Amino acid sequence: MSGKAFFIDTTLCTGCRGCQIACKQWNQLPATKSHNYGSYQNPEDLSFDTFKVVRFNEEMGPDNKPRWYFFQDQCRHCLEPACKDAADLQLEDTIVREPYSGAVLFTDRLKGLKFKDIRDACPYDVPREQEGSGYMAKCTMCVDRVVNGMLPACVKTCPTGTMNFGDRDKMVEMARNRLAEIRSSHPKATVSGVNSNRAIFLMADDSIKYHKFADARPSLGPMNRQLALKKIGKSLKELARDWSFLNTA
Ligand code: SF4
Numbered sequence: 001m002s003g004k005a006f007f008i009d010t011t012l013c014t015g016c017r018g019c020q021i022a023c024k025q026w027n028q029l030p031a032t033k034s035h036n037y038g039s040y041q042n043p044e045d046l047s048f049d050t051f052k053v054v055r056f057n058e059e060m061g062p063d064n065k066p067r068w069y070f071f072q073d074q075c076r077h078c079l080e081p082a083c084k085d086a087a088d089l090q091l092e093d094t095i096v097r098e099p100y101s102g103a104v105l106f107t108d109r110l111k112g113l114k115f116k117d118i119r120d121a122c123p124y125d126v127p128r129e130q131e132g133s134g135y136m137a138k139c140t141m142c143v144d145r146v147v148n149g150m151l152p153a154c155v156k157t158c159p160t161g162t163m164n165f166g167d168r169d170k171m172v173e174m175a176r177n178r179l180a181e182i183r184s185s186h187p188k189a190t191v192s193g194v195n196s197n198r199a200i201f202l203m204a205d206d207s208i209k210y211h212k213f214a215d216a217r218p219s220l221g222p223m224n225r226q227l228a229l230k231k232i233g234k235s236l237k238e239l240a241r242d243w244s245f246l247n248t249a
């Protein structure tokens, strides 16, 4: 089983923000106090109480006319989550993976761990901390809905076909087909996350026009000597296991 994934076709988004509101409603998240900072985007960023935000960027399009670049920012549910690597260095299994869907889930055991290391490790700058409490949060893939055969709330709500969800191999296929369809009219179109994530985005133009973390940034976090050694140690243990299996088979 390949688990589940989102396919997010940004070319179809109208910026209605229904997905953002549905996320708040299902997860019973309070409204976020915001202010006019010169953009239609609201709220300004992800937060402990905002797991999903539709980013509004106005940029020059390929025709040299200004146009909106909407981006549905949320956790990508990485296949190899760097947030989990960083958290495991402090305390094992404070971030877990739900086996049926593959969703990456933050637990309350994260409270008190070094938040900066975990946020910096994320290539998409997703984790957020609650001020004062030390708890951390992000998109849960609506895993309580998904394990009961329902769609995530954002997908269920989206009226344009931007948000899609299903078996990961089907979402990959959908992304590749849509990319092939729009390539002739949008030569810069790309798909991100096909090999690494459970949130796969189709973008019609350079990813930087959508959001500075639309594509992965190099890890700033503790992907350092300690983590590298730990990973090498793990691979050597796996190799040793395989080797002894081959020699006793
Ligand atoms: Fe973790 Fe960031 Fe990947 Fe989400 S996007 S699973 S927070 S590393």
Ligand code: SF4
Residues within 6 Å of the ligand: 012, 013, 014, 015, 016, 017, 018, 019, 020, 054, 070, 072, 157, 158, 159, 160, 161, 162, 163
């Ligand atoms: Fe875009 Fe769909 Fe979200 Fe509306 S609900 S902002 S169309 S992704």
